[in-house]
Amino acid sequence: MSEQSKVAPARRRGLAEEVADRIREAIFTGAYAPGAQLREVELSGVMDVSRGPVREGLRFLEREGLVRVAWHRGALVTTLSADDVAELDSLRGALEDLAVHQVIAQASDEELDALAKTAAAMERVEDPHEMVRCDILFHDAVFAASGHRRLAEAWDGIRCQVHLFLLTRIGLSTEGYLKCIPREHQELVSALRSRDADTALTLFAEHRRHAIDVVTSA
Structure with a gap:
């Protein structure tokens, strides 16, 4: 088996991680309170990036429990039940x-x-x-x-x-x-x-x- 076939190609994810860092910081400073909507279009405009890194960054935050993504509502800052x-x-x-x-x-x-x-x-x-x-x-x-x-x-x-x-x-x-x-x-x-x-x-x-x-x- 060749070395190339053993592992999948690496992906560059630095931009999405930076987006996640900036949104996380905004949540922690109170700019986005629990329940606030996080709109991809607005976030991509504010951060001057395409919607792809924003979407991926929100997924990072979802795995951390800070954001919940629902198909009919988009991304929201988590409200703890x-x-x-x-x-x-x-x-x-x-x-x-x-x-x-x-x-x-x-x-x-x-x-x-x-x-x-x-x-x-x-x-x-x-x-x-x-x-x-x-x-x-x-x-x-x-x-x-x-x-x-x-x-x-x-x-x-x-x-x-x-x-x-x-x-x-x-x-x-x-x-x-x-x-x-x-x-x-x-x-x-x-x-x-x-x-x-x-x-x-x-x-x-x-x-x-x-x-x-x-x-x-x-």
């Missing part, structure tokens, strides 16, 4: 519980210092969308500090949907949000530094529940 929220929360909780155990068992002082620095940066944030971004970056750092590659990859598989969930949360209410989130993360860091698994697990669960309560009580 009650079942979506429950599933996402249960999976996130399972992943974070393992991450907490891993961090407490083996994270270095340098890795814990990085977590503390990420949490401290929240004190200077004045925009809710930027706070959501910082929140996600903190949890990225927790999974990185776990030293568990497959666990970090599992988190990466849902992080965009968690980001969308937190955007949904601030879309419903930002009362007290900018004040409480930095404090909550400082408490998470303190529990991890003390290597206190029970306290850390409780605090991480409470942190998740605060957001869930806002979304489910709306």
Whole structure:
């Protein structure tokens, strides 16, 4: 068998990935809220690309859970249902519980210092969308500090949907949000530094529940 017949020809997908990056960023900054329609014609005009890369970029985002494409409605920014929220929360909780155990068992002082620095940066944030971004970056750092590659990859598989969930949360209410989130993360860091698994697990669960309560009580 020739080398040529063993694998399919490579495709250049850089443009579609760039389109996906730009639309994702627009969603994360609040330019497109959950439920907003993403029209191929408008997006191709704004980004000065043909509709092909836009369509492919939207498919990337659909696989991430940020966009839903229906033949009769086109592409929409995902609106999370009650079942979506429950599933996402249960999976996130399972992943974070393992991450907490891993961090407490083996994270270095340098890795814990990085977590503390990420949490401290929240004190200077004045925009809710930027706070959501910082929140996600903190949890990225927790999974990185776990030293568990497959666990970090599992988190990466849902992080965009968690980001969308937190955007949904601030879309419903930002009362007290900018004040409480930095404090909550400082408490998470303190529990991890003390290597206190029970306290850390409780605090991480409470942190998740605060957001869930806002979304489910709306």
